[in-house]
Amino acid sequence: MRKLTQLVLLATVLVASPAFADMKIAVLNYQMALLESDAAKKYAVDAEKKFGPQLTKLKSLESSAKGIQDRLVSGGDKMAQPERERLELEFKQKARDFQFQSKELNEAKAVADREMLKQLKPKLDQAVEEVIKKGGFDLVFERGAVIDVKPQYDV
Template sequence: MIRRCSNLLWVRRSDSENQRCAIGSIRVGKFIRVTVLSLLALVSFQAAAEMKIAVLDYQMALLESDAAKAYSVDAEKKFGAQLQRLKNLEAEAKRLQERLQRDGAQLNQSEREKLELEFRQKAREFQVQSKELNEAKALSDREMLEALKPKLDAAVETILQNGSYDLVLDRGGVVEVKPEFDITRQVIERLNSTR
């Protein structure tokens, strides 16, 4: 039987010889693929050596800025009283729940129902106030981000232009990076210098 042994060679072979030829072709094919991939990797490493690459942790740049730290302090003052009320409600609800568990069997029906009702009211009040606080905090956070984002983008753009970077990667997508490639601290300093 005449079979193809390689791209250029057709020969008469038995089935066992064809199997050996096929295995040899697979090995040659793998060798060629590995060689081509190695050459491509070498070329890409050389190209990467000529590129100026940086890594930026955008979230860290935002959160570590002076403006974000000042906002955090202001938010604590602004929402501190509401947060304290929530903590008090939570403590009261826990106290009622513990009393129900501890003394529930000894209380008469009306006292137990009264405690259960009071516990449910505290829990409901906690949920409502917690939701209100979360919504108010989220709105305040969005307003701060909307005000700070253009300044952060401008700081990033300035650092990128001054550094003439060819490629900037997000820190979240990089497993490990040498400190000299991380421009996050430069962006934070630039953002802090612009008021």
């Protein structure tokens, strides 16, 4: 059965080869096209301005929590019980704040990313269509579906 399948596959390839010889084939990296667009680069700069202060706040909170943790690890056994408990409580509070603020930032960034993608996708689709028409391509593959491609086929 396996030999028969291989034989049928080989015959199909041999018969189809002349048909594919005249086709213009291209491979498109849609994600790269999106990320390299001017609009996406502008969005990245705007997002950095918009979310930068929150990110700075998170880094500060992380650094503060790390400092408390270091104090507890290095001198926790030498500290008085009330001082150690206070630091442990403060560390736990900072860790909770960090998790909450990090989650909030990630959600806000995801919403902004989806909104940007919703605005850019139609423009990118139109640009891709123009490239396909200008190039006269008969078959266009997404880069993620291709294992290897020669540079002349990569648009």
